[in-house]
Amino acid sequence: MKKKYKMIVFTNSVAGRDHEYNEWYQHVHLKDIVGIKCMDSAQRFRFNMNIVPGGPDLAPYLAIYDIETDDIQRVIKDMNDLAASGRMPLTDAMSKDIVGAVYEEHGALVEALPRWRA
Numbered sequence: 814m815k816k817k818y819k820m821i822v823f824t825n826s827v828a829g830r831d832h833e834y835n836e837w838y839q840h841v842h843l844k845d846i847v848g849i850k851c852m853d854s855a856q857r858f859r860f861n862m863n864i865v866p867g868g869p870d871l872a873p874y875l876a877i878y879d880i881e882t883d884d885i886q887r888v889i890k891d892m893n894d895l896a897a898s899g900r901m902p903l904t905d906a907m908s909k910d911i912v913g914a915v916y917e918e919h920g921a922l923v924e925a926l927p928r929w930r931a
Contacts, residue, residue, distance in 0.1 A: 817918040818880040822911065823872035830906035835874075837904040843876070845901040849891050851882035872912065885915060 826834035843855045858875040882888050895901040 815881050815883045816885070818882070818885055818915050819918075820878040820880060820913065820915045822876045822878070822913040824874045824876070824911050825872050825908040826874075827906050827908055834904060834906040837906060838874070838876070841902070842904075845895070846878060846892065849888065849895065851880055851888045852892075853879040853881055855879070872910070880915075885917070889915065 824838070839857060843857070846852055847855050855876060855878045858877070860871055860873045860875070863869075863871060880888055892901075896903060
C-alpha cells in the first residue's frame with residue numbers, strides 16, 4: 814500500500830556563493846530529484862523567522878519533497894545511488910552542513926474554512 818511522505822532538507826551555501834548555489838538548487842537539483850520515481854514534487858523555502866524564543870539557529874534554506882510510495886527505502890536508495898553515480902551532480906557551492914529527514918504522513922490534512930482564507 815502506498816504511503817505519503819515528506820522529505821525535508823535544510824541547507825546553506827558556501828560563503829560568497831549564494832547566487833550560484835540557489836541557481837543550481839532551483840534549476841538543476843530539484844529537477845533531478847523529481848525525476849526519481851515516486852518523487853512527486855519539490856519546493857524550496859528561505860528562512861524568515863524563528864517563532865520559538867531561544868530556539869536553535871536554523872539553516873537559511875529548506876526544501877520539502879512530496880513522496881508517495883510503498884517502499885520509501887527504495888526511493889531513498891535510488892536518490893543516493895543517483896548522486897553516487899554522478900548522474901545527479903552536486904555543487905561545491907553548497908555547504909556540507911546538510912540536515913535531512915523523511916516523515917511519514919501521520920494524520921489527515923486539516924484545511925481552514927473558506928471564510929478564514931484571505
